[in-house]
Amino acid sequence: MTAVAEPVSQSITRGEVVLRAEQVAKVYGGTHALRGVDFDVKAGEVTALIGENGAGKSTLMKILSGVEQASAGTVYLDGEPVSFSDSSEARERGVAIIHQELNLCQNLSIADNIFLARERTRGGMVDFSAQETEAARFLERLEEPLNPKTLVGDLRLGQQQLVEIAKALGEEARVLIMDEPTSALSHHEVQILFRVVRDLASRGVAIVYISHHLDECLEIADTGIVLRDGLVVASAAMKDVDLSWIVTNMVGREEGALYSPMAFDAGDTVLSIRDLVVADPDSPGRLAVNGVSLDLHEREVVGVFGLMGAGRTELLEALAGRNKVLSGQVLLDDEDLSNMAVSERIARGLILVPEDRQRDGLVSSLSVGANTALAAINDFVSRFFVSKAREREAVTEIGAQVRVKASGLDAPIGSLSGGNQQKVVISKALLTHPRVLVLDEPTRGIDVGAKADIFSLMAKQARVGCTVLFATSEAGEVLHASDRILVMARGVVVAELDPRKTTREELMALADTSSTPTKNEE
Amino acid sequence: MAQTATAAAEPTFADRLRKGILGDRTAGEFLMDQRAFVALIVLVIVFSLLSDAFLTPTNMILMTKHVAYNAILALGMLLVIVTGGIDLSVGSTVGLSGIVAGVMLQGWELSVFDTTAYPAVWVVVIISLAVGGLVGALNGWMITRFNVAPFIATLGTLYMARGAALLISDGATFPRLQGEAELGNTGFSFIGVERPLGIPTAIWIMVIFAMLIALLVTRTRFGRWLYATGGNERAAGLSGVPVASVKMRVYIISGVCAGMAGLIIASELTSAAPQTGQTFELNAIAAVVIGGASLSGGRGTVKGALIGAFVIGFLSDGLVLVGVSSFWQTVIKGLVIVLAVILDQGQERLKKARAAAQAAQSVRRELDARHAEASAKA
Known part of the structure; x- marks a missing residue:
């Protein structure tokens, strides 16, 4: 399947530092996203960058790839200090990035997207057939034989992610940064991607790999670097460490002290969800929530844990009336809400605190x-x-x-x-006197003190008779802030757990889609 | 049975033709995709039934000539709309470029040199087009440099260009632009009056502009960048597309197209009035939208914009021919525009609904299977 492996550059020796960050810091407004980070990327190696949400991984990668500029510190490429003013300058110097969010033009074909701004031209005109042949070769390498003329908007999310990867392959970069490249891929597709990554590394490409799936990092990376609160807290060769080493370093020791444990004294059933099915609003052919049934009781805090693409946001938004329900029921006190408008649901006591407060909340x-x-x-x-x-x-x-x-x-x-x-x-949500308070990632991008405030607020609401349902992708939060944990993966609830008898490793293992293949694979 | 087998093995000419035209669409979907063209055909049929004068070569050429300057405006507008912008200033630019041509043909008073210049027609044409390009550059500059919303920036130049045209002409019309032989500035009438090979020059210009812009849009890097910018500006920027320069260039092209339209009209009337071109921008936008472009950017074709311009032009000329009052014409034009967009939305919704329904069906099957399994266990 692989094309002939040629070294990208003759001068590269394996293990040589290609890209180095020294004391790199980044300040956004008043928040310090990075507080002096030292970081080496070596040729021919896969370096995993690990950390919780908000630890500064994506910020660091944006600086290395020229999307953003450091507030302080220096980035060296081949030992020479560089300061990329934008991503195309970084790309010209051989540093490419696969972004966490898909950066594709839905209205263009696969081939057009792969060669965007690097069009193959002949006599001033774009050489479409050459682009299509070459695009087909990249897709072949990823074992995804799509027609390169297909519109990206017609692909399912996982396929779009592969196009994004193919686009980066086409750049023949010396440093390839992959920020959550597998969030929408199936287990099988992840294995193919790993083969491609290993092939690239063997040809001397330096790879930075970021993923929430810790076992993926353990499997693919040579070196692991753990970031926490904008600082590098640990680094080690991956063959010397295990999952618990990563988790301990990711979370740090003050974790337990953050949130107060809750008294679980659940009352009657308030909200009851039956076989709920919700389409992905971004690609209607895909099902984000694929048959979820659950009961929520008075006075309890239920945490929904799941990784990116697990369907937690879509579930919560469907409860609030923002996503259309394809089938199933949402019963509040035996009244079906599933066809009501948002305002009717609020009037009946169900309100959502949305994930993106800038866009949807304020x-x-x-x-x-x-x-x-x-x-x-x-x-x-x-x-x-x-x-x-x-x-x-x-x-x-x-x-x-x-x-x-x-x-x-x-x-x-x-x-x-x-x-x-x-x-x-x-x-704003509390002023409507909710009976069921739904919060999507309520602590995204906020500091530790405010997190504790928000969790104690949720507990207080539950104690006065409200039902609280929240979703998060951070295992530490869900373990310490909920009375009951539901784990979602691939649009279904895969487990219901008691937080007092659950470990972080168990949670991670259950939520990891790459280790729980389901029959829904296409 | 045997008959169908042979048919499958050896597709008839009709089958192949069908496949070639329809692809894997049904006839209904094909008609829906080509609705602007279908609308044009329907217009031609209806009007030729209502009036004998409609479907004659003379009338067809005359109507196409009327369409020409709108089509040229629509071509420039198409590029702007594909990037997700809008250009409200083209109507005023039409007026300004005509006035600039008029002032030069009447005699350009250069007070610095204390003489009056009579530039040759080709110089006049180039300067008038450049003035159009300049208005476009001003739009592009405000939009890319100061992040002014395209609607507002071009609304501003709509007033400014109109005001400039009124200032230059002092509100008056420049008559008799045919020039004088002894001054060496004759020949302006070539653009709007003469008919090389029996076809008015305006139509030739439209065809040339359409071919150039179609080539630009479908065959060049710049064309890909246009659609990328309109489809997902952020992704385009991160991929290295020079988004600001792409936008700058589309507004300049739109301005030059408007300048050309202004020259055609001034030449046709052999006079230039500062009020010329009012509300032309709306006709251009309507043509682009009827042609299937999306105002949110990323979608639209040259063919569509041209057909849109023809639908609008044939509709108004046809209504005149059959004697519908001009007040009703305006109402009907409005209806057609809204109908085009409603159909467009309907098609999008249909696609989405079909995908969602398919998904729901497969889930229902799976859920049923799951229930059956559960009850079997119990």
Whole structure:
């Protein structure tokens, strides 16, 4: 299957440092994403970069590949200090990146995407047939014999990810950074990708591999480097370490102290989900949620754990009415919500705190107070007008309860830190007096203190009779903040666990799609 | 039985023709895909039934000549819309370029040199096109350098270009642009009046512009970059597409197209008025949209934009011919535009719904199997 393996460059010796970061730091607004990182990438080796969400992996990779510029520190390529002003400059110097989010043009064909901005031309015209032949060769290497003329928009997500990989292969880079390349791939496809990665490494390409799937990192990488809170905390040869070494270093020791354990005293069933099936809103042919049934009780906090693409966001959004339900029922007190509009569901006591607070949770042009009052504005209306006094009173009260730190209710929402913005989104949800509070990744991109605040808030809500359902991809959170854990993979609930009797390794193993192949494979 | 076997082994000519045209679409899907063209055919049939004068060579050439400048505007607009932008300034640019041509043909007063220049027609043409390109460059500059929304930036130049045309002409019309032999500036009428090989020059210009832009869009790197920019600007940028320069260039091309349209009209009327071209931008946008382009970018073809321009042109000329009042013409034109977009949305929704229904069906089967399995166990 593989094309003739030629060394990419004669001068490269295996093990030589190609790319080096020295004391690289990055500051976004007030948050330090990277706080002085040293990092070597060696030719012919696969280096795994490991860390929890928000540890700074993606930021570091964006700096190495020129997408972003470091606030301090130096990047060296072949021992020479470089500062890439954009990604095309990095690419010209042989540093390519496969981004975590797919960066493809849905309206173009596979071949067009692979050769975008590097078109093969003949006499000023694009040589389409040459591009198609070459694209077919890349796809062949990935054992995905698609027609290169197919529109990328017609492919399923996993295939799109392979196109993204084929695109990077076409660049013949000396340093190839792969940021979560397998999030939508099947077990079989991952194995093919690994063969390609090994082949590239044997030809002297330096590879940086980032993945949530820790066993993938153990399998493919020569060296592992663990990042935590913007610092390198450990590094070792992968053959000398095991999963628990990685996990211990990823999480650090203060983990246990963060969240308080909860008293599980569940009441009656409140929300009951029956055989729920939801299509992926981005590619309607694919099913994001594939037959989920579960019961949620009064006074409990249920954590849904799953990796990227497991279907947790789609499940939660379907509950809230943002995604269309293909079949199945959502019963709140025996009333079926599955065909109701978002506002009707909120009126009946089910509200979602969305994953992306910037895009879906906040109106950036409004003040803190106005954002908080948004969802419950009907409560403050008397005759035709919004009663400012009543609005202010309610907003002040909830703000104090949730402990939002803002200079005042009239402060612009953008002046708040990520954690406080998230508290505003939660306050907004709480003002509607929910019976079922659904939170999607409630702690994404916020600092440790605010995380603890948000978890204690969730526990408090549960204690006063609310039902709390939240989704996360961080094992530490789900273990310490929930009364009951549901593990999702490939659109189905694969396990229900008691957090007090579960270890992080068990969770990871269950959630890892590459180790739980299902019959749904195409 | 035997008959079908031979048919399968040896496809008849009709089968092959069918396959060649339809691919694996059904006839209905094919008609839906080609709806702009189907609409044009329907228009021609309906009007030729209603009026004997419609389907005559003379009338066809006349109508095509009317279509020409709209089609040229639509071609420039197409490029802009494919990148996800919009150019509202083209109508004003039509007026400005006509006035610039007019002022030069009437005698260009160069107060610095204290003389009046009478440039040759080819110089006039180049300068007028350059003025159009300049307006486009101003649009592109505001959009790429200051991140002004295309709608706003080109709305601004819509007013500015119109104002400039009024200032240059002092609100008056420049008549008699045919030039004088002793001044060496005759020949302007070639663009809008003369008919090389029996076909008006305007139609030749339209054909040349269409071929050049079709080549640009379908065969060059720049063409791929256009669609990439409109389809996913971020991905295009990260892949190394010079997004800002792509946008800059489409607005310049659109401006040059508008300049050409202005010259055609001024030559046809042998006079230039500062009000010429008002609301032309809307006709151009309508043509592009009827041709199946998406205002959110990434989708649209030269063929579609041309057909769109013909639908609009034939519709208005046809309605005049059969004696429909101009007020009703306006209403009907509006209806056609909205109908085109509704059909477009319907097609998209149909595709999505079909995919979702297929998925749901396969799941239902699987769930049923799962239930059966569970009950068998119990």
